[in-house]
Amino acid sequence: MNILYLNHYAGSPALGMEFRPYYLAREWVRAGHRVQIVAADFSHVRARQPPAGDEVIDGIAYRWLATPAYRGNGVGRVWNIARYLTQLWAQSRRLVDEFEPDAVIASSTYPMDFWVARHIARLSRQRRGAPGRGAVLVHEVHD
Incomplete structure (x- = not known):
């Protein structure tokens, strides 16, 4: 199964939080599935920010979308979310053509990625x- 996992704040042990997407994807990969995580390249919860582009971490394909840095919960964070969502929408056809998902999981903390x-x-x-x-x-519901 090809699982496309959309989580704005996804991280990894090397990058820092958010860990849930990484650990779920790692287990799915171990079970023989292909996983593509699409996340923003800037997140306030990560210790280290990856460069925009594609990367494979422990067998998990990540696509980091270029988003602006921000501080706090103000307009900068809203702009970051808007950039992530507009780029994700713009890359939708490409993601379908290249990855051929069998499941699309909306998993960001906010509901707009749905x-x-x-x-x-x-x-x-x-x-x-x-x-x-x-x-x-x-639609994965979590806090």
């Missing part, structure tokens, strides 16, 4: 051409 995840899942179903085929959509 709209983009739904769009990606619909594109996947259109690409496969038959009702009931293509990516399923999952």
Whole structure:
């Protein structure tokens, strides 16, 4: 199964928090699945910020989308979220064509990534051409 995991703040042991996406993806990879995590290249919860682009960490494919740095919970953070979501939307077709997801998981702390995840899942179903085929959509609820 190809799992596309959308989490704005995803990290790894080497980068720092948020760890949940990494550990879930690591177990899915160990079970034989392909996982692509799409996250912002700047997050206030990470100790180290990765450069924008693609990277593989412990068998997990990461795509870091370029977003502006910010401090606190003000306008800068809102702009960071907006940049992440607009870039994710712009790359939707590319993600579907390159990764061919069977599942799209919206997992960011805020709920707006669900709209983009739904769009990606619909594109996947259109690409496969038959009702009931293509990516399923999952909205992970967490705090």
